[in-house]
Amino acid sequence: MPISNETKNFHFLQRAGFGVNTNMLTTLAEVNTKELVKKNISAAQEPPVYLDKVNNSIKEMITNRQEDAKMKGEELGKNLKKELTAQEKRQIQVQSREDLKNLNLLWLDTMVKDAAPLREKMALFWHGHFASRQINVYYQQLLLHEIRKNAVGNFGDLLKAVSKSASMLSFLNNQQNRKLKPNENFAREVMELFTLGRGNYTEIDIKEAARAFTGWGFRLDGSFVFRQALHDDGVKTIFGKTGNFTGDDVLEMLLQNPQTAIHITEKIYRFFVNDVIDVKQVKYLADKFYKSNYNITTLLTEIFNSQWFYEAKNMGCIIKSPVALLVGIRKLLPMEIENPQIQLLLQRALGQTLFYPPNVAGWPGGEAWIDSSSLMLRLRLPQYIKDDDSIAIAVKTDDDVQMGMMENQQLNKPKIGKNYGGNQIRANVNWETFAAQFDKVPREALYTTLEKVVIPTKASPINANAVQAQANAGTRLSYIQSITIALMCTPEYQLS
Amino acid sequence: MLIKRRNFLQIGSLASASLMLPKLLKAFENPNLIKVPQGNKVLIVLQFNGGNDGLNTVVPISNDIYYKLRPKIAIDKSKALGLTDEVGLHPSLTALKELYNNGELSILNNVGYDNPDRSHFRSMDIWQTASKSNETWQTGWLGRYLDTQCANCDKPTQALELDDTLSLAMKGAKQKALALKDPKKLFAQSQEKYLKTLAAAHHHQDHEKPVDYLYKTMAETISSAEYIYKQSNIRPSLASYPNTELAKSFKTISSLVLSDVNTKVYYVSLGSFDTHVNQENTQQRLFNELNGAVDAFVKDMKANGRFEDILLMTFSEFGRRVGQNASGGTDHGTANNMFLMSGALKQKGLLNPMADLSNLIDGDLRYQVDFKSVYATVLRKWLGANDAEILGRQYDYLSFV
Numbered sequence: 001m002p003i004s005n006e007t008k009n010f011h012f013l014q015r016a017g018f019g020v021n022t023n024m025l026t027t028l029a030e031v032n033t034k035e036l037v038k039k040n041i042s043a044a045q046e047p048p049v050y051l052d053k054v055n056n057s058i059k060e061m062i063t064n065r066q067e068d069a070k071m072k073g074e075e076l077g078k079n080l081k082k083e084l085t086a087q088e089k090r091q092i093q094v095q096s097r098e099d100l101k102n103l104n105l106l107w108l109d110t111m112v113k114d115a116a117p118l119r120e121k122m123a124l125f126w127h128g129h130f131a132s133r134q135i136n137v138y139y140q141q142l143l144l145h146e147i148r149k150n151a152v153g154n155f156g157d158l159l160k161a162v163s164k165s166a167s168m169l170s171f172l173n174n175q176q177n178r179k180l181k182p183n184e185n186f187a188r189e190v191m192e193l194f195t196l197g198r199g200n201y202t203e204i205d206i207k208e209a210a211r212a213f214t215g216w217g218f219r220l221d222g223s224f225v226f227r228q229a230l231h232d233d234g235v236k237t238i239f240g241k242t243g244n245f246t247g248d249d250v251l252e253m254l255l256q257n258p259q260t261a262i263h264i265t266e267k268i269y270r271f272f273v274n275d276v277i278d279v280k281q282v283k284y285l286a287d288k289f290y291k292s293n294y295n296i297t298t299l300l301t302e303i304f305n306s307q308w309f310y311e312a313k314n315m316g317c318i319i320k321s322p323v324a325l326l327v328g329i330r331k332l333l334p335m336e337i338e339n340p341q342i343q344l345l346l347q348r349a350l351g352q353t354l355f356y357p358p359n360v361a362g363w364p365g366g367e368a369w370i371d372s373s374s375l376m377l378r379l380r381l382p383q384y385i386k387d388d389d390s391i392a393i394a395v396k397t398d399d400d401v402q403m404g405m406m407e408n409q410q411l412n413k414p415k416i417g418k419n420y421g422g423n424q425i426r427a428n429v430n431w432e433t434f435a436a437q438f439d440k441v442p443r444e445a446l447y448t449t450l451e452k453v454v455i456p457t458k459a460s461p462i463n464a465n466a467v468q469a470q471a472n473a474g475t476r477l478s479y480i481q482s483i484t485i486a487l488m489c490t491p492e493y494q495l496s
Numbered sequence: 497m498l499i500k501r502r503n504f505l506q507i508g509s510l511a512s513a514s515l516m517l518p519k520l521l522k523a524f525e526n527p528n529l530i531k532v533p534q535g536n537k538v539l540i541v542l543q544f545n546g547g548n549d550g551l552n553t554v555v556p557i558s559n560d561i562y563y564k565l566r567p568k569i570a571i572d573k574s575k576a577l578g579l580t581d582e583v584g585l586h587p588s589l590t591a592l593k594e595l596y597n598n599g600e601l602s603i604l605n606n607v608g609y610d611n612p613d614r615s616h617f618r619s620m621d622i623w624q625t626a627s628k629s630n631e632t633w634q635t636g637w638l639g640r641y642l643d644t645q646c647a648n649c650d651k652p653t654q655a656l657e658l659d660d661t662l663s664l665a666m667k668g669a670k671q672k673a674l675a676l677k678d679p680k681k682l683f684a685q686s687q688e689k690y691l692k693t694l695a696a697a698h699h700h701q702d703h704e705k706p707v708d709y710l711y712k713t714m715a716e717t718i719s720s721a722e723y724i725y726k727q728s729n730i731r732p733s734l735a736s737y738p739n740t741e742l743a744k745s746f747k748t749i750s751s752l753v754l755s756d757v758n759t760k761v762y763y764v765s766l767g768s769f770d771t772h773v774n775q776e777n778t779q780q781r782l783f784n785e786l787n788g789a790v791d792a793f794v795k796d797m798k799a800n801g802r803f804e805d806i807l808l809m810t811f812s813e814f815g816r817r818v819g820q821n822a823s824g825g826t827d828h829g830t831a832n833n834m835f836l837m838s839g840a841l842k843q844k845g846l847l848n849p850m851a852d853l854s855n856l857i858d859g860d861l862r863y864q865v866d867f868k869s870v871y872a873t874v875l876r877k878w879l880g881a882n883d884a885e886i887l888g889r890q891y892d893y894l895s896f897v
Contacts, residue, residue, distance in 0.1 A: 133617065188630065275706070319706050349661055358664070359621050361632040367709050368634065371662045372717035373675040375710065376685055393660045394677070396545070396765070459707035466693040490694060491710035 008033045008310045010456030014496040015272050015318070016040055016304060017117025018327040022334050025437045025453040037304045041152065041297060044119035048148040051110060053102040054138045055095050061088060062138070062221050084220070096137035103141055104347075104354045105340050111327045122151040122296070124323060125271050127354065128362035130162045130194065132171040140355055142222045143167035155264060155294035156255050159194060163251060166218035172360070175217050179232040182210040187250075189360050195254040197263035201239070208236040213247040261290035265299065272303060274314050275366045281308060316459035316495045319369050322350035325378065325494070329385070332454065333484070334433045338426035345423065346381070348395040350374050370494075382488035384425050386481070391423045435480045443476070447483060454487040459495055462487070537805050537878055538753055538760060541638070541665070544782075544812035545767025547616065550832040550861075551818065552779060554603055554850070557584040561853040565819040569775050569826070583850060588783035591791035592835065599844040600794075600803070601837050602896045606851050607870065608831035608863025612814060616770070616828075619813040624665035626868050626887050637871055638761055639668030640886045641879065645760075646671050654720070655761035656752070658745035666763055672713075673763070674720050679748065683725035686718045723757075730755040735796040738788035742766050746793040754800055760879060769812060773823040790837070803839030807878050807897060810835040811867065817859055831863035834870060836896050843895045869894055 009028040013020050017040070020028065061084075084092070111120045126147045134140055143165045150158035162168050163186075169175060172186040187210035191201045215231030218224055236245050239253055254260055265286040266277055273281075285302055292298040303309055320328060326343060337343070347353040351374055352363055363369075370378075377393065384391055441449045451462055470486035472478040487493060556562045557573040558581060576584025577593040583603075585593050595601035611629040613619045625633035635643075638655055655673035657666050666673035676682040695718055698711040733750035737743040745764045752759055766786060771778050790808070797803040815832030831851065851861045872891040875883035884890045 184630075317706055319710070351661075356617075359618065359632050361634070364634045367706065368667070370710060370713055371667065371672040371675070372713060372720070373661055375713050376682075376717060379691060379714070380685070396659065396661055396663070459705055460698070463694055463697045466690065466697060469693070470690060486690070489690065491698075491707060491714060494710055495707060 003310060003312060003315075005029060005031070005033060006452075007315075007456060009036055010453075011310060011315050012036060012040075012304060013117075014328075014457065015121075016300075017121050018111055018324055019331045019496075020453070020456075021331055022434055022437060025332075026441075026449070033310075034305065037301070040116075040118045041301060041304075043116040044122065044152045045297065046116060046119075048114075048116070048119060048145070048151075049110075050145055051103060051106050051148075052141065053099050053106055054141055055099050058092055058095055058099070058138055061092070065220055092138075093135055096135050096140075099137040100135075100140060100355050101341065101344055103137060103144070105343060107144065107354060108323070108327060108343060111323070112330045118300070119148060119151045121324075122300070123148045124321075125268065126151060126158065128357060128365070129267065130168065131357035131360055131362035132165075132167045133355070133357055133359075134167045134171045136167070136170070139165070139167040139170060139218075139222050150296075152297045152300060153295075155289075155296055156251075158296075159255070160248075160251055162194070163190060163247070164216070164218075164224040166222040166224075169216060169218050169224075174213060177210060177214050177216065178230045179211075179214050182207070182214060182232070184210040186210070186213055186216075190251075191254065193361055195260040195263065196257060197259065197266075200257075200259045200263075205238050208238045208245075209250045211236050212238065212245045212250045216247050255294065258286070258290050261294065262286040264294075265289050268299065269303075271318075271365070272300075273309060274317055276317075278308070281306075315457035316455075316492065318496050319366060320494055320496050321363065321365060321369060322347055322352040322374075323354065324496070325350070325381075328496075329382070329488070332434075332488075333385070334430040335385070335427045336430075338428070339424070342391075342423070342425050345391070345393070345395060346377075346425075349377055349391075349393050375491075375494075378494055379489050379491070382485045382493075385427050385429065386485050388424055388426055391425065393423070431477060431481050434484070435477050438480065446476075446479065450480065450483050451487060454484055455490070455492050457496065458492055460492065462490065462492055536756070536758075536760075537807070538762065539874060539878060540749060540762045540764065540806065540808045542786075542808060542810045543663075543665075543763070543765040543767075544769050544810060545620075545765050546770030546812070547619075547814045547816055547828055548769040548812040548832065549771060549775060549779060549826050550605075550812075550815040551851075552775070553586050553589075553783075554605065554833045555584045555586065556582060556850050556853065558582045559850075559853055562818075565853075567820070568824055569820045579846065583846060586779070586783050588780055588787050591787045591794065592837070595790075595794065595837055596845060600839055600841060601835060602841055602844055602847050604834045604836065604847045604865060604870065604894070604896070605849065606831045606861060606864040607811075607834050607867050608814070608861075609866055609868070610863075612830040612860075612863070614814065614828040614830075616813055621664065623811060623813055623867060624663060626871055635669050636663065636665035636667050637875075637886060638665050638763065639672060641668070641761070641875060641881055642666075642671035642673060643668035644882055644885055654757075654759045655763065656724070656759050657763040658748060659763075659765065663763060663765075666761075673761070674717070674724075676721070676724070677745075679721070679725040679728045679752075682717075682721045686721040692718060724752065727755045727757045728752050733796055735792060735799065737792040737796075738785075740785045740788060742785050743789040743792055746789045747796075750793060750796045753797070753802060753806070771816070772821065772825040772827060775820075775825040794837070798839070805840070806838055807840070807874065808835075808837040809870070809874065815861060818853060818856060818861065819859055829860050830857075831861040834867075838897065840897065842897055847894070847896060865894070866891060873897065 006029040009031050010020060012033060114120055130147065132143060146161040146165060150161060172189055173183045174186040177183040177186060184206050187206050191206065192198055211232040215227040217227050233244055235242060238245060238250060265282055269277055269282050285299060288302050289299045308314065326346060351369060357363060383389065438446060438449055447468060455462060467483065467486045470482055472482040551562065552571055555571045555576045557576050563570045571586060575587045577587060577589060578584045579596055592601055609622060609629055613622060613629055622629055624636050626637040627633040642655055655666055657663055657673055657675040658677060659675050660677050662673060662675040691714065695711060695715045728751045731754045733747050733754060737747040749762050766782060769782060794803060797806055811834050812832055815829045816826035817829040821827050848864065855862065868887055869891045872883040872887055873894045875881045875886055876893060877897045
């Protein structure tokens with residue numbers, strides 16, 4: 001059966017974003033897919049608004065230090081550790097913990113509402129690719145901005161910006177990477193995870209590259225600083241080449257290696273197209289990507305304008321990440337969430353909290369999202385939203401986040417989820433607005449239409465009888481409501 | 497007529513293929529079919545979240561350096577539960593002291609790994625995946641145990657975590673354990689008619705796609721939740737347990753063990769032990785909870801003649817620094833001790849010397865025993881599994897079991 005234009009558009013908007021806005025649900029049949037792709041790509045190229053949730057107390061601390069240093073004529077950041085007292089560091093940690101929650105929710109809102117969902121989807125990809133779990137909210141916020149700014153730009157620029165970010169340098173211990181006392185963490189991850197992928201370098205390459213990155217650090221304000229005195233400027237041999245290489249040289253060498261294009265393309269393919277790689281397609285794409293000097297837009301345009309992207313086997317085959325699932329629900333159903341912090345609890349319980357990747361490799365994705373408990377929660381989630389039910393879930397403690405502060409909370413014996421705005425999703429769904437999209441749809445076509453907009457790309461036929469058995473046929477509105485929720489509670493809804 | 501299990505499973509799988517119910521679990525639903533005899537060994541892993549302070553757990557009561565570096569928080573020799581002239585347990589751990597006296601407790605000191613990481617999540621990752629500290633693995637050691645056990649499905653096994661969410665330790669590449677806080681709750685959740693209808697009607701295709709994986713997980717959850725709930729009611733534990741979270745979990749484990757559920761591994765956590773401030777109260781409160789739960793559980797198992805089948809192992813992602821900090825607590829450290837409790841220990845008591853506090857690295861303990869050796873021992877000698885395959889390397893075995 002040929003795939004309709006409408007289905008293709010739904011497919012594109014699910015993959016290149018987080019689904020379709022409520023008011024667009026019944027308008028996609030007449031839209032030209034190529035035009036839609038073009039429109040979304042140019043929107044993604046617009047510079048993003050800076051997402052800022054850092055508390056003024058942190059900013060003031062940094063500004064004050066800068067001014068102090070200026071007055072004394074010192075270079076800020078020369079001796080980072082002596083700049084902040086233990087109490088100030090603690091203060092930043094405590095404040096960061098709160099601010100990171102707010103930044104998380106702000107970014108989530110941006111994914112729901114921003115006019116450039118492709119930029120945010122791509123940024124979400126890079127957020128997992130360049131995974132950094134670093135407690136300082138200011139550095140995290142700066143890194144997020146670099147990632148959003150370069151999301152569909154040039155991969156080389158992005159790689160360099162991330163590598164020189166305070167967040168990553170700190171997370172991968174490059175502040176401790178010094179001449180004669182090299183720390184290999186950054187050099188290893190930049191090759192294994194950010195560029196070449198496992199098996200494409202030797203341990204000697206890592207050791208030597210670590211020497212090239214010595215002296216790379218950051219100032220208190222997050223800006224990059226090259227500390228000449230800590231840099232090992234001796235001769236290194238990396239990838240068979242010998243010279244007085246610097247960190248910048250190493251990044252250039254990594255970009256010159258076509259394996260980097262292959263590795264990145266494979267990951268992008270698995271994220272946007274199919275977890276199962278088509279070797280021929282990836283090879284073609286990687287070649288284009290490399291020849292374009294790592295232009296991410298070129299790569300995405302190739303994917304979204306290809307025939308194969310819209311083939312049935314590439315539809316409904318990607319398990320939505322928890323963040324994509326939550327954002328998708330909010331795009332489909334117009335809603336106000338009274339206790340937005342509940343979304344943090346959901347992210348934790350479902351296994352993906354923004355800014356807290358499980359490790360430097362990011363979220364593994366795919367089937368790793370699903371175990372019996374996460375699936376049960378996913379299948380019940382729409383019901384929770386509809387009924388304001390309590391979520392009977394306790395998430396595991398996270399000592400990196402709690403930092404020994406659990407004690408006070410435990411003594412007070414709070415109800416589960418207190419820090420997450422309760423354990424009830426208090427969402428007011430505007431069902432009238434949702435239902436109004438289908439005003440022109442005759443009653444007998446309502447089910448088919450709802451199935452089409454809620455689960456537009458199906459990996460297998462929906463069990464319509466089972467779904468319709470859930471219908472509350474009292475009114476047109478209650479019918480739409482009950483069918484929509486029942487559709488969202490299916491395994492098929494977990495896929496895009 | 498004697499039907500071999502393997503044959504039955506094949507027949508059973510034909511009958512239920514369209515339902516996509518997992519073959520083994522489907523077989524479990526007939527309680528007469530698989531009767532786990534006494535002697536079915538069970539591993540219980542108890543995780544101390546947050547980095548438990550090992551030095552105030554197994555206390556070097558005659559060590560001057562210990563008392564010098566911890567003027568405020570050291571445990572007084574007179575209060576510690578003396579095991580030897582040199583070693584005492586935290587005063588709250590009376591049940592463990594009793595186990596020690598009975599030869600049912602082993603203490604392994606200075607357990608850790610190369611290049612220790614002081615981040616909670618990273619170090620926990622390392623312990624749960626059993627990777628080296630410069631490797632990032634995506635599957636847990638007990639998950640991979642499930643993977644190998646179910647590859648030939650000769651010995652069907654299940655692993656359960658007593659929690660609402662599943663730990664990485666319990667996630668394999670192909671198999672994942674089941675997380676449940678309470679069999680009744682999971683049963684109620686998974687038996688919703690709508691979900692059951694959807695699961696029953698799904699016809700999976702030969703080539704397994706993600707949608708089939710979702711349906712398979714759903715069917716497995718429904719089926720295992722029912723099996724576990726029903727089994728756990730066959731012989732529920734009648735013993736009395738303290739009214740704490742941990743004790744409730746141990747009571748659930750007891751009911752499952754006594755009902756001969758085919759579970760080999762249980763996973764349960766206690767915390768948070770992240771005692772940067774006010775360590776004394778926190779550790780004491782958590783140890784009281786631990787002590788009460790272990791005490792009740794061990795008595796329960798002994799009364800039912802099953803303590804020989806139990807191996808209870810504790811660990812934490814790291815120990816804490818030797819010196820106290822300025823807030824009446826301790827900061828993140830490195831090597832730590834592990835408890836091993838069982839009625840079938842082959843090597844008892846203190847398995848190795850206490851840490852040498854005069855030989856520290858930057859104020860931290862040196863590790864002597866790789867925790868992967870403990871895993872290898874448990875996998876090979878207790879669970880009869882191929883440890884090298886599961887751990888990716890061959891580690892030395894210890895002799896406690």
